Amino acid sequence: MDRAEHAGKLFIISGPSGAGKGTICKRLVEETKVEISVSMTTRNPRPGEIDGVSYYFTSKEEFCREIEADGFLEHAEVYGNYYGTPKAKVIEKLSQGIDVVLEIDIQGALHVKTAYPDGIFIFILPPSMAELRKRITGRGSETEEAINLRLSQTLKEVSYIDKYDYCVVNGELEEAVARVKAIVVAEHSRVSQNIYKLIEQYKEEV
């Protein structure tokens, strides 16, 4: 899959848990024309979840057929349920000139990079480990031991940052959102195949 074929671009917003990638992604979708990629899952819908909006809900059999057909940009099993990013849905939007954003953990992002290397990979970082600890602790759902484990895990994960194009430190949310929006605009100004079409037009005019 070559990005040059698609007018839309795929942005992958990734980073450690607690960095705020979900919030940034939500703001991007709310405030720009970028559309979110809806995941496919085999888990049961929760009350209020809508098929095709929250997730594409499907059976394990169907999901496995999709895996065999190379139908995912990435997929993973979590607590016995499958989750994946349906390739065809993403490509369909990109072909229509729609930008797509995908919020995903670091392991997932690395899979996407293999399947779609022309995606634009953005790593969201916490301003400090102290701040990350505060955010995770604030959720109140984890023991100190679990939090320490999570922080060591985060340290390992950030070593993958050199696989990414951009990194945005999420210290002040408004600034982080503005940065991600600027990346979307800037990426649409990259010298690419599209510009050669304009140059062809010039030639016809002179």
Place this chain on the structure above:
Amino acid sequence: MDRAEHAGKLFIISGPSGAGKGTICKRLVEETKVEISVSMTTRNPRPGEIDGVSYYFTSKEEFCREIEADGFLEHAEVYGNYYGTPKAKVIEKLSQGIDVVLEIDIQGALHVKTAYPDGIFIFILPPSMAELRKRITGRGSETEEAINLRLSQTLKEVSYIDKYDYCVVNGELEEAVARVKAIVVAEHSRVSQNIYKLIEQYKEEV
């Protein structure tokens, strides 16, 4: 010269005459912290021009010594006068963490690319050749023959666009300015040496 050593970034705004690179550059300097690179010249100051602001005014002898000392990012002779971008002045600002913008024609930009490949090269394009003709004609200073020659020249120049990182079509000025500003912000979010310093800090915290 490695960009990684410098906290500031060098933006080269270039493009054919009439594309509006001067106006965009001026707006960028007025509305952001990016500073303009002041050229050195051997021509005489005009009324109102200030040494070190409009240009660095110098003698031919001094200019030639600078050329021999590899003191320019680029230089050119125009109607018997020399013009050049003093390397040391640019590097000094970059080292202080200041972004520098350089407005320059395409030939000059290609020289800068050789001297400082880590610069960020932005090509400003007119929306169409018809519009470019209108803009040049509007200035009223050239014959139709000269204008036609200029347009053929422009067509040749745009073929160098693949040496650039970004291109911005200047159809609507406000949008073009916003795009260039977004490029500046996005380039400061690129994964670079700076981010590794932050990761080292994380390690000390855990």
